[in-house]
Amino acid sequence: MTAPEVKGYCPGALRPMQSGDGIVVRIRPFNGRLRRAQADGIATLAAAHGNGMLDLSSRGNLQIRGVTEKSYPALIEGLRHMGLLDPDPEIESRRNLLVTPFWQTGGETETLAPALTEALSQPGGPALPGKFGFAVDTGREAVLQTASADIRLERDAGGGLILVADGSGKGKLVTTETAIAEAMALAEWFMDTRTSETRMAALLASGASLPADHFVPRQQQSYVPTPGYTPLGAMVGLAFGQLPVKTLASLAKQGGLRMTPWRMLLVESARDLPDVKGLITDSGNPLLRVVACTGAPDCAQGLAKTRPIARKLAPHLGPDQMLHISGCAKGCAHPRAAPLTVTATTDGFDLIRNGRASDPPAQTGLSSDDIIKAL
Numbered sequence: 001m002t003a004p005e006v007k008g009y010c011p012g013a014l015r016p017m018q019s020g021d022g023i024v025v026r027i028r029p030f031n032g033r034l035r036r037a038q039a040d041g042i043a044t045l046a047a048a049h050g051n052g053m054l055d056l057s058s059r060g061n062l063q064i065r066g067v068t069e070k071s072y073p074a075l076i077e078g079l080r081h082m083g084l085l086d087p088d089p090e091i092e093s094r095r096n097l098l099v100t101p102f103w104q105t106g107g108e109t110e111t112l113a114p115a116l117t118e119a120l121s122q123p124g125g126p127a128l129p130g131k132f133g134f135a136v137d138t139g140r141e142a143v144l145q146t147a148s149a150d151i152r153l154e155r156d157a158g159g160g161l162i163l164v165a166d167g168s169g170k171g172k173l174v175t176t177e178t179a180i181a182e183a184m185a186l187a188e189w190f191m192d193t194r195t196s197e198t199r200m201a202a203l204l205a206s207g208a209s210l211p212a213d214h215f216v217p218r219q220q221q222s223y224v225p226t227p228g229y230t231p232l233g234a235m236v237g238l239a240f241g242q243l244p245v246k247t248l249a250s251l252a253k254q255g256g257l258r259m260t261p262w263r264m265l266l267v268e269s270a271r272d273l274p275d276v277k278g279l280i281t282d283s284g285n286p287l288l289r290v291v292a293c294t295g296a297p298d299c300a301q302g303l304a305k306t307r308p309i310a311r312k313l314a315p316h317l318g319p320d321q322m323l324h325i326s327g328c329a330k331g332c333a334h335p336r337a338a339p340l341t342v343t344a345t346t347d348g349f350d351l352i353r354n355g356r357a358s359d360p361p362a363q364t365g366l367s368s369d370d371i372i373k374a375l
């Protein structure tokens with residue numbers, strides 16, 4: 001199998017990434033939200049300077065695809081004009097922050113997320129590894145526990161705030177006033193304690209002991225994201241996280257957009273969803289249970305097209321089956337284990353059960369028809 005190329009950094013808008021279909025410009029919406037004018041403006045910019053397609057990433061970021069070296073400067077200028085960029089690439093890289101989409105106006109999350117953004121944006125902040133991230137998961141219940149983050153703010157059984165190191169079952173009691181300084185101190189602890197580890201869970205798994213004041217039990221998440229109406233607006237699914245500019249412009253007419261790591265957007269205050277091609281509004285749609293990366297030819301490392309095969313396999317999934325299809329062993333779209341993973345190789349597809357895209361396969365050299373029989 002050909003080894004996938006490891007880039008060693010998390011791309012952004014100021015440090016974009018070259019892909020098979022051009023430059024990918026990743027926008028990190030501040031506090032996980034786009035105002036209507038920003039969402040509409042991004043759609044206009046992506047139509048003018050990209051290839052008309054955007055992706056919602058597994059960290060709740062928005063990627064404009066198909067940008068060229070010639071169109072990049074004007075795109076960046078447009079994004080800067082709308083207040084969507086950081087001052088420099090280092091701060092952009094460090095501001096790796098997921099925010100619960102279920103925050104309420106006037107609630108603690110609305111205070112904590114900008115305060116953490118501000119702390120991470122200070123010059124001279126900790127030089128955290130590229131994938132290291134934070135989650136402000138301080139809605140009524142935790143919803144981001146399965147999403148990638150290393151330092152989390154959550155609630156304990158009594159509704160108080162706790163600071164959690166990812167990989168630990170316990171957290172430290174904090175307050176609205178102390179939470180951000182404590183989060184930054186935990187990031188410093190990680191940097192001081194680690195050897196080669198780049199993620200908090202790996203550091204704890206290596207035997208590192210958290211400070212003794214991390215003793216408050218975490219609440220286990222029961223939330224399962226599904227499309228539908230919520231008190232805050234409408235949650236809509238996007239097959240494979242893909243978002244044509246027309247869809248983004250259409251959603252922007254409905255309300256502000258809250259990002260999620262689930263290939264879904266929460267459209268604020270929307271009560272009557274537009275009938276837009278590609279939006280998933282039915283919680284039973286099997287495409288919600290399929291994760292597929294960009295694949296070939298738009299990703300230069302892809303060894304096969306992923307999304308056509310995903311559409312072919314989806315109707316054959318059982319109601320509880322979840323499938324990850326990866327264009328190579330890198331597994332970008334779902335870096336963790338999945339019940340079923342199909343990885344493209346130079347010799348057909350590998351099928352991996354309860355593993356990651358790079359794990360040893362149960363079957364190799366499969367065609368799409370072979371996979372349907374094996375599901």
Ligand code: SF4
Binds near residue numbers: 293303
């Ligand atoms: S996993 Fe998919 S998106 Fe990531 S490098 Fe491989 S083909 Fe490209």
